[in-house]
Amino acid sequence: MDRLDELPFTLRTALRLYRWRRVSPIAWARLAHPLAECRVAILSTAGMVAPGQPPFDAAVKGGDFSFRVIDRATPVATLIDTHRSRAYDHTGIAQDANLAFPLDRLGELADGGRIGAVAPRHLSFMGSITAPTRLLRQTAPAAAELLVADQVDVALLVPV
Amino acid sequence: MLEGRGIVTCSVTALPEITRRVAPPRSLAVPYPLGFPLGAPNDAALQRRILEATLALCARAPATEPVAFVP
Numbered sequence: 001m002d003r004l005d006e007l008p009f010t011l012r013t014a015l016r017l018y019r020w021r022r023v024s025p026i027a028w029a030r031l032a033h034p035l036a037e038c039r040v041a042i043l044s045t046a047g048m049v050a051p052g053q054p055p056f057d058a059a060v061k062g063g064d065f066s067f068r069v070i071d072r073a074t075p076v077a078t079l080i081d082t083h084r085s086r087a088y089d090h091t092g093i094a095q096d097a098n099l100a101f102p103l104d105r106l107g108e109l110a111d112g113g114r115i116g117a118v119a120p121r122h123l124s125f126m127g128s129i130t131a132p133t134r135l136l137r138q139t140a141p142a143a144a145e146l147l148v149a150d151q152v153d154v155a156l157l158v159p160v
Numbered sequence: 161m162l163e164g165r166g167i168v169t170c171s172v173t174a175l176p177e178i179t180r181r182v183a184p185p186r187s188l189a190v191p192y193p194l195g196f197p198l199g200a201p202n203d204a205a206l207q208r209r210i211l212e213a214t215l216a217l218c219a220r221a222p223a224t225e226p227v228a229f230v231p
Contacts, residue, residue, distance in 0.1 A: 002174050002175055002193050002194050003177070004175070004177045004178070007194075015175070015178055020178065020181040020182050021182065022181070022182060022183050027163070027164065028163050028168075028185045028222040029162075029163040029164075029165075029166050029167055029168045029169075030168065031168050031218055031219060032166075034219075035215055035216070035218060035219055038168075038218075040215070043169075087194065088193070088194035088195035089193065089194070089195040089196070090195060091195075092195055092196045092200065092201045093195065093201070095201035095202060096201035096202045098198065098201075098204075098207055099196060099197065099198050099199075099200070099201050099207070100195075100197055100198070102198055102207055102211060104204070105198070105204065105207045105208050105211050106211070108204070108208060109208065109211060109212065109215075114212060114215075115215065136161070140161040140162075141161065143161075143162075144161050144162050144164075144165045144167065145165075147162065147165075147167055148165050148166070148167070152167055153167065153168060154167065154168050154169070154170065154215065154218050155162050155167050155168070155169045155170075156169075156170060156171075156211070156214065156215065157169055157170065157171035157172070157184070158171075158172055158197050158198070159171065159172070159173065159174075159197065160174075160194060160195055160197055
């Protein structure tokens with residue numbers, strides 16, 4: 001766990017001063033089935049893309065609010081880290097993309113009966129979005145629609 | 161957004177101080193630095209334990225205070 005006061009000064013200050021958005025009040029969802037029967041999708045902000053997909057664009061003002069759909073069959077080792085942030089160490093993810101996009105681990109949990117199934121499609125975002133309005137108004141509803149279409153019960157959020 | 165569509169969300173977090181300000185309904189605070197949300201590369205057992213602990217939060221009532229992961 002990182003403590004804010006142990007982070008580099010510029011990052012620490014940016015995180016402290018940023019106007020974090022809360023999505024409350026909201027009617028929280030409840031599981032319709034036991035976890036062992038639930039379909040789970042990953043939503044990661046590590047900026048991973050599959051081979052052939054365009055990288056995230058660090059030049060987009062306010063942050064790249066697009067997302068990539070990662071097919072369940074994509075070999076994890078082929079995922080490419082296109083997150084340009086230097087606020088964190090990328091070396092672990094470079095060694096093993098499961099660290100931030102745990103498709104293999106989710107498959108093992110499904111094989112072991114701990115979850116019902118791995119969703120057919122997973123979502124990759126790039127974090128560092130400082131102006132989140134387009135994310136909230138355009139991208140997030142589209143992402144939710146996709147997961148609803150795939151009858152996903154649980155979204156596992158993996159921010160880096 | 162997802163919860164409003166009936167999808168239960170759970171999150172890992174390495175920065176609980178920030179997570180408290182966003183207040184997602186279920187989060188697991190992990191004792192690892194930014195860039196290492198599931199603990200360590202190529203440590204499948206640890207990654208699985210973190211995932212299971214995170215997913216287990218889905219069966220509980222939402223609580224915006226992050227739950228500490230004990231390795």
